[in-house]
Amino acid sequence: MEHERDLLDEIAQHVRVIGDLDDVERNSRLHWNARYAAGGGPRKTTPHPWLVHHFWRLRPGRALDIACGMGRDSIFLARRGFRVHGIDFSAVALSEAQRRARAADVSDRVSFILADLTAFAFPREHYDLVICFSYWEPKLKATLREAVKPGGFIIYETFNVWWKWTRPEVEERFLLQPGELLNWLKDWHVWAYREVGSDLPLTRGHKAVSSIVAQKPRSG
Numbered sequence: 001m002e003h004e005r006d007l008l009d010e011i012a013q014h015v016r017v018i019g020d021l022d023d024v025e026r027n028s029r030l031h032w033n034a035r036y037a038a039g040g041g042p043r044k045t046t047p048h049p050w051l052v053h054h055f056w057r058l059r060p061g062r063a064l065d066i067a068c069g070m071g072r073d074s075i076f077l078a079r080r081g082f083r084v085h086g087i088d089f090s091a092v093a094l095s096e097a098q099r100r101a102r103a104a105d106v107s108d109r110v111s112f113i114l115a116d117l118t119a120f121a122f123p124r125e126h127y128d129l130v131i132c133f134s135y136w137e138p139k140l141k142a143t144l145r146e147a148v149k150p151g152g153f154i155i156y157e158t159f160n161v162w163w164k165w166t167r168p169e170v171e172e173r174f175l176l177q178p179g180e181l182l183n184w185l186k187d188w189h190v191w192a193y194r195e196v197g198s199d200l201p202l203t204r205g206h207k208a209v210s211s212i213v214a215q216k217p218r219s220g
C-alpha cells in the first residue's frame with residue numbers, strides 16, 4: 001500500500017484522477033498494480049496488429065483507448081494525429097504510459113486518465129474512434145456505443161471463451177461468448193470480424209480472441 005501511495009503521488013502531476021473506486025474494483029486494481037509493478041502485465045510497446053491492419057480506414061480525430069495499460073495503442077494513434085484519452089485504473093501502468101508518451105513526443109496529444117471504467121461517465125457522441133484490447137466488461141456495452149460519434153468506429157479485440165482451454169483459471173464473465181461482439185454492434189456496419197480459438201491449436205501460442213472493426217451509422 002505504501003509503495004502504491006508513493007507511485008500515485010509521483011504521477012499525480014501528470015494524470016487526472018476521476019471518480020472513486022469501489023471495494024471490488026479496488027481489489028482488482030491492486031491485483032493489476034502488483035502485476036505491473038512486478039514486471040508482469042502487457043508491456044509491449046508495439047501496437048496491436050488488428051489496429052495497425054485496419055488503421056487505413058480511419059481519419060484522425062478524437063480517440064478513446066479503454067483499459068489502455070502502458071499505452072501502446074494510445075501512443076500509436078497520437079503519433080498519427082489523433083487526440084487520445086487513454087483510461088486505466090492502474091497507476092503503475094499509466095505512469096509508464098506517460099513516460100512513453102513523453103519519449104515519443106506526443107504527451108500534448110494523449111491524456112492518460114486514472115479511473116475505474118465501470119464507474120466512468122463517458123461523454124456522448126464525442127469520439128471518432130473507441131479502441132480496446134484485452135478487456136471486457138459487458139456493463140459498458142451501451143455507454144461505449146453512445147460515446148462514438150455518428151460515422152465513428154469501434155475497434156475491439158479481447159479474449160473469448162476458447163481461452164479457457166489454455167487458461168482455465170480465467171473467469172468466464174471476462175470472456176466473449178461466440179458472436180458476442182457481432183451481436184453488440186449488429187446494427188453498425190461491420191468492416192471486419194474474426195473469432196480465433198475454436199479450431200486452432202492454442203497450445204502453440206495462439207491467443208483465443210474475437211476482434212471487430214465496426215462503424216456507427218451516420219444517421220438514425
Ligand SMILES: C[S@@+](CC[C@H](N)C(=O)[O-])C[C@H]1O[C@@H](n2cnc3c(N)ncnc32)[C@H](O)[C@@H]1O
Nearest residue numbers: 032042067068069088089090116117118133134
Ligand atoms: C490485459 S491488460 C490490457 C492493456 C492494454 N490494452 C494492452 O493490451 O497492452 C488489461 C488492463 O485493464 C485494466 N483494467 C481492468 N479493469 C479495469 C477497470 N475496471 N477500470 C480501468 N482499467 C481496468 C488493467 O489495469 C489492465 O491495464
